[in-house]
Amino acid sequence: MDFNKVIDLLKNSGYKLTNQRKIIIEALYHSDKPISMEEWLLLTKDKNPGINLSTIYRNIDVLEDLGLLEKIRPKDDSIKYTLNLMENHSHFLICKRCGKAEAIECCLSKEFKKVIEDKEFDLIEHNLELYGYCKECHNELDKK
Amino acid sequence: MDFNKVIDLLKNSGYKLTNQRKIIIEALYHSDKPISMEEWLLLTKDKNPGINLSTIYRNIDVLEDLGLLEKIRPKDDSIKYTLNLMENHSHFLICKRCGKAEAIECCLSKEFKKVIEDKEFDLIEHNLELYGYCKECHNELDKK
DNA sequence: ATTTCTGCAAAGGGTTTGCACGTAT
């Protein structure tokens, strides 16, 4: 989904397009990885120093309402945010060193689904986070 | 791992076995599902009404140090705790209605691993949470 | 004109911490 589609969805849902809102969403949209609240604030203040933290928090609600926000909660108890624009459900390969996150398409295995089915469990949603080292960081670490 | 093994591990790691600590760990040990801090406190107060919240929080650190604690962070932003006693890496089928959690063994599919390998990503660990309705709750919901 | 949105500051709620006392070893 391109940025204009996001804005259209926003407007069509009855939300107003303010300067702050645009900047807040843009920051997430252009980030290549999930970001923390602190990073999000810095990115927005870069474009409009007057933006208040609470405005971002309030826009989290908006993005959640639109179904566009993905909250990632790593094992380190931090919270990171990213836009969920993919039509297919996806997951992230998260680098433990540089923090870069790359989306990959979901594919729970057939055997996995079979195990769940056998337990007569009605699976609605799932959450998968994969941690390791990206190619670049792996190479860097090897050098040492 | 049975309860005495947990206690042995605790002692062998240099921690003292206090009445509170025993009760706190026992509560988790005997729960058949991951519990919230509130539930944990109630379970411990049941055995020793004087136990303080901060004591549980401090014992979380101990259990994490021992590698025995599993923190589950559902999409609803809550945090639940459970002991991780299985030797095999496992995941939970978590019921969205009754909260019951059942461990299942891990099996990332071969295709999944292939995708990751192709990206030359060095996978270290992963975290999978599966949400839905258990058989019983599914039946209950059908009745309505 | 009307409704929604924002900045500000204060309140809230879960978690952590300092300290003096208590307990396990």
Place this chain on the structure above:
DNA sequence: ATACGTGCAAACCCTTTGCAGAAAT
């Protein structure tokens, strides 16, 4: 005897909220 652990209360920090003014429709 000593080091570790606990209860209590205060401190912390992130997030939420009430309000009055500002901006979008």
